[in-house]
Amino acid sequence: MGKNLYFLVFLVQLLVLLPWLSIASIQPEKSQTYIIHMDHSRKPNHFSNHKSWHQHTVRSLLSVCPDDKQTFLYSYTHVMHGFSAKLTPCQLAEVEKSPGHLTTYKESFGKMFTTHTPKFLGLNRGSGIWPTASYGKDVIIGVIDTGIWPESESFKDNGMSKVPSRWKGICENGTAFSPSLCNNKLIGARSFKKELEAAGLNISTEYDFDSPRDAGGHGTHTSSTAAGNFVYGASHFGYAKGIARGIAPRAHLAMYKVLWASDTLASAATDILAGMDQAISDGVDIMSISLGLEHTPFYQDVIAIASLSAVEKGIVVVCAAGNDGHAATIYNGAPWIMTVGAGTIDRSLIATLELGNGLTFEGTSYFPESVSITNKYIYYGFNDPKKSGCSALDPRDVKGKIVLCDDSNLNLNAQMYAAAQAGAYGAIFLSESLFLDPDDYSIPGILLHTRYAKEIKKYAMTGNNTLVKSMRFVLTKTGTGPAPQVAYFSSRGPDPITPCVLKPDILAPGVDVLGAVRPDVPFMEAGKYDLLTDYALYSGTSMAAPHVAGISALVKAVHRNWSPAAIRSAIMTTAYKTDNTFGMIRDQTNGSIATPLDFGAGHVDPNQAMDPGLIYDMDSQDYIDFLCGLGYTTKQMMTVIRKSQWTCDENRTDLNYPSFITSLSNQTTYPIEKKFTRTVTNVGDPTSIYRAVIQAPEGMIVSVEPNIMRFTGKYQKQNFVLNVHVEKPDPKLTYGYLNWIDEHNHIVSSPIVIISHL
Known part of the structure; x- marks a missing residue:
């Protein structure tokens, strides 16, 4: 495929390892691609389904704008009720006159955030979550990425169970890819590029494969990290030699290719949405996304909208936090998404x-x-x-x-x-x-x-x-240290869209992660030689997210009936905040002590997440109440929740999140009082007594009512109120922790964060 592809592979690796670079710059033409969100309740009865209605809507534009060509791309069923099409200004204006029209999104383009880690995470074959979860058996992880290299040893199906009967996905045929390449490990593989083709990008075998096959290696790496099978003797040119395996090595994998290589690298929101929509329809349990779109409100963020639809159907959505490495640069920060920052390993x-x-x-x-x-x-x-x-x-x-x-x-x-x-x-x-x-x-x-x-x-x-x-x-x-540290490139909080929710949620390994890559093109040049490898070290929050996707699969395998919010809560409240030298987790950039704005609730601990004791659970109504509190208009609410009717709990002012945060303005007068209301569910020992233990700095007074909770049954719920009094906060950040501790060695920990000003 020549030097152009070698340059492409280098560029993909650079994008994974460095802070963000621009992926695509597609100049607007007379006609542009739009995602059209429709009010599904307005569908005329004579249409058998929404897709036929959407297609008819686009075809009918020819009678009004006869000289304009239109291109229908996708009809969306799960992530929203709507479609995407390439339209002229005349056609768009006509669509927006339709009584069924709700919202228009102009096309946007996405960016990537890109052996030993299971041991570093405490995973072992003899005890803990691995054997209890049967290594993630029968759980399906859908990866939204650049494709997959199916021949990699990581995707062999030795020891795998059969494909779950509930699975509805397929392995599509395409360039250098056939359905026969799938097996009991890789059970699905699809690709989505209609918008990139409509935009005129040259996707050809010179740059990429017109199929789910991975040209750059990013999707292969993330997939093997989440659920790769056991591979003995893997290494990065001799470094980090050992057994390569994913976090959930017995989970099934499905790839949804939405990021493509042409004369640039590009991923369109239209295609990302189509991939997520298909993953929901196919029946994935976990969705791992290591890319992101621009910072926009939720009603303009198609990843956030699609993720809420997935979560409502019981799918855990795990996303990379971004590689900007500075304060207030979090991506994928919607409260229904598990947002993952990157840490170092030992x-x-x-x-x-x-x-x-x-x-x-x-x-x-x-x-x-x-x-x-x-x-x-x-x-x-x-x-x-x-x-x-x-x-x-x-x-x-x-x-x-x-x-x-x-x-x-x-x-x-x-x-x-x-x-x-x-x-x-x-x-x-x-x-x-x-x-x-x-x-x-x-x-x-x-x-x-x-x-x-x-x-x-x-x-x-x-x-x-x-x-x-x-x-x-x-x-x-x-065994080197101190580790973990917050990686220098990992995006920090607060979330620029909703600073009222602490993000990132969690820290996971994201530096020097060994994973499978494309093996037939040079990884690098050394002297006069081009060097190839089938496993390589990548760094980025792209690598951290699939770790948490794999851990979510393990927790899901143990607790099949837990909601996505319950799984996230278990992972967050059992995280740790100290490194392997028994000091507090530090920032890799300057060695200073890191804060919850850097690592969220702490570093993930999968064995503890299996048995968290208490969980902060949520359902669709909780997220609706949260969105009601953001002051969105009726149309904006309909856009996010994809419903024409809903109710808001006027008395609910706080999301039942496993962390506490408030942001103060420069005009705030002190002292300040802040009250948080939460509900916890007992998922540990049926008979338990939890006592509140507060860790708070001088000047921050925290009280809990009640400070003792007695449970007499499993899944029993209890409410509490956390009161925070601050005389004069730190000029930037004041934080502490609420720990619920019982007699059965459960410690349910949540950060309490006061940001003085943004």
Whole structure:
């Protein structure tokens, strides 16, 4: 497929590993694609179904706008009642005159957020949620992504149960993909691209496959992370070698390809909506989405609207929080979605450096060759301002040498590129930020923290014959720390659309996750060689979301009758807030203590989520009451909830969420009083006594009424009120925790957050 595809694969990997880049920029034409939301109660009786009504509506436009061509794309059944079509301004105006018209959405385009993690999460074969849940047996995870590479070992069906009888999906035929490639693991595979074709994007075999086959590897990676089968001896060029397996290795998988490669990368809201609609119709139990659309109110956010429809049908929807890495940049923050941030794990991929004077150092490296470099000269341009660091390397100075780079004016990617272009044999990078993508190691390189700079530079400046005695690569350490930390790229709260709900909900592994990828195109270049691999390390909230999708599948396998809200509550209230050094979880960027705006309720703990003790449950009416409180118009409400009639509980002011947050304006006067009302359901021991234990900083007084709850039966419900009194909050953030603790070792924990101003 040539160099264009190699560039595409590189770009996909870059998008997964780095903060957001623009995916698509499609210039508007005379006709554009619109999603038309219709009031289903207005369907004339002579139409047998909604699709025939939608198609007739579009065809009838020819009589009013005879010179305008129209293109019907999709009819939506579950995510909303409506259709998408490519329409001219004349046609759109006519559609909007229809008494059945509710809302129009202009097309928008989506972005991706892109072995050891099961052990890091405490999953083991002998005890806990894995054996109890039979590894996710009979649960179906639908992945909305770039497609799948079905021949990967992760998608073999050894040990899998038969396809559940309730399954209605198919494996479609297409380019380099046939239904025979599906099995008892991969039970469904579909693709959706009508809008991209209508927009004129060139989707061809030069860039992608006209089928569910994955051209870039992102969807293959997320699928294998959520539910990949056991694969022995997997590694990233020798790093992280071991058994690769998904979080729910006995769950079934279905792929819905909505992200495509053409001369750009593109994913249209129309196609995303169609994929989600089909997943609901097919009968998935869990939906994993590692992409997002623009920040918009819920009545304009098709992922939020489609997710609410899925949740109403009992489907858990798990989404990536985004890779913007700053405050108030959360994506997919609707309260019915489980929004996942990314954390590090306790595994380090390292290289060692020994200098000619005997000093030794250990640093980070992904250089993909098990080599030992010995007795190479160091080049350090300290004595020439024009050649300092790695900004302006002269090949005559550095060829065949190890370059020492301490250039703060260039990012590490640019420094590696400069060193490689100048012909350096290898490089030592001194940096506060030890973040260099795995596919950027075109020459041997080691990243060392600047705390080692003084010793290394002192030796490098002693003369012209300073040596690197040895550099060794492809070394993996586990049990390193502190871990987890909040990944530097993970989007932080508060949610820009609804800051009244704490987001992200949870933190999960999202850094250096080993997963299956497309194996037949180069992952990277090293020297003169193109290197291929069937497993690779990716980082991003794209990788964190499928971890939680897999955990949700495990909890679902144990508690088949639990609602999506119950499963989310179990995962949130059992999360932990400390790292493996027994300190509080920290921020990878600067080492400071992280907050609930960074990690939500904490880091996911699947074994504890299996038995949470109490849950904060919700149903459709809870979400309707929440939306009523946002002040939406009647038409906006109809758009989100897809109903023409509903009732609002005027006395309900608070969503029954497993966390507590309030945002104050600059005009707020102190002290402040805030009251939260919640209902908990006992899902633990039938006879239990829970006592409220408060963790709060100075100046924050929290009380609970009642502070003791006695349960006499399973699924019994009780209400409580949480009162928060703050004399003068921290200039940015004040937070504490409510812990309900019983005599059976259940700890049901919820963060309490006061944001002083946005």
